[in-house]
Amino acid sequence: MSAIREKAINALAEAKKVIYGQDKMLDSILAALVCEGHLLIEGMPGLGKTMSVSTMSKLCDLSYKRIQFTPDLLPSDLIGTMIYSQQKEEFSTKFGPIFTQLLLADEINRSPAKVQAALLEAMAEKQVTIGDNTHKLSSPFVVLATQNPIDQEGTYQLPEAQLDRFMMKLEVDYPDFEAEKSILGQKGNFLDDIESVLTTDDILAMKEEVESIYIDEKIKDLIVKIVHSTRPSSDCFDKRFEGAILAGASPRACIWLFKISKFIAYMDNKDFVSPSHVMEIVSGVLGHRLILTYEASIDNLKGTDIAKRIAEKLI
Known part of the structure; x- marks a missing residue:
């Protein structure tokens, strides 16, 4: 067994100590990070989707941003914009939350089409255009998106072109009886106690091992x-x-x-x-x-x- 693989198994074991009954989701998040693919997670609210992503980001020591998608969200809220400084008499770039390694797009199907289009360039090309300039995103860059079932109020159907950009779609179900009972004994601040097990270099080395x-x-x-x-x-x-x-x-x-x-x-x-x-x-x-x-x-x-x-x- 390689040392990096052992680290990855330890990271998943640590995650499963705090996220109960969602083993498949945690495995899929790690697969997304190593394969550098985007993951779409669908499920009812309150099933630990957001918590799982933030837990894995801490365990893997990755820069992490979360965006709550809403119907009034603008593309500039996601990618950033050009700001004019009267003192310097020039434009400067204000970078948006998309400039990170792990982006959690929470309730992605509650935002309008123009925001989806802005996200699509980042997902497809791993770069973002602000004004006349194109900016490369960091590596790894992975979008983990959560969405509510389509029949819920205030949701938009994601376009086929964007769905195709996601390497996998995972449907999350309710945890079983024992797992849900374990949630009751959970401390409120358990995320503060999590220490990183993997580094960015480990994930990149693991990617090479997987390719072989x-x-x-x-x-x-x-x-x-x-x-x-x-x-x-x-x-x-x-x-x-x-x-x-x-x-x-x-x-x-x-x-x-x-x-x-x-x-x-x-x-x-x-x-x-x-x-x-x-x-x-x-x-x-x-x-x-x-x-x-x-x-x-x-x-x-x-x-x-x-x-x-x-x-x-x-x-």
Whole structure:
């Protein structure tokens, strides 16, 4: 076992001591940091989404900013703006909270389209344009966004282009009985007692170790075949879902299945990727990328379920 992997396991163990019943969410946040992908976390208010992100930022010793998205939020509140100084008779740049390593976009689907567009450039290009100048963002730069279920009041549907930028979408459920009981004994200021276990250098070194994990040509074929099977125009399309899928997953889905399956294998202490590692993340990577028809919504079909059934048939 590598020393860095042991540190990562210790960091997760520390996080699980204070965040109860949300193990999958904590694992996914670490995957986002190591793979440098953005994570979308959906769940009802009060399930520890924000707390999990702030806990992991402390354990990983990363600079961290939180933005509460609201309907009156402006792009300048997010990325910054140019301010004119009368004394100096010149403009200076005031940088927004997006200039950080770990950005928590809280309730991202409560903000209007122009704010989503400003965030999209940062997520896609890892840079921000303020006035005439383009500014690079720090590395790693990861957006961890939380959103309330779409049917709640005051929420906007995120555009498909932005959804595709998220490496994974995670649906968070209520904790079980024992986990919820453990929350009752929690101290109010437990975040002050958390000390960092990983550093930025550790995360970058871990990224290199993950990239060195072996992935066979057959597994690559499997990944591409799974993604092609979601596209109605493809020869590989799964005919069981004819009339249910309007548009399939993009090539980004292949990239993230490839990268995250390596991370899963690494954390599983394996030096190669197996089909079970791919299967573990299929729903999270593909579910939010499938655009379903109106008929599919009437039949209560979900993108995550369709993705899982397509992959199970091929694996």
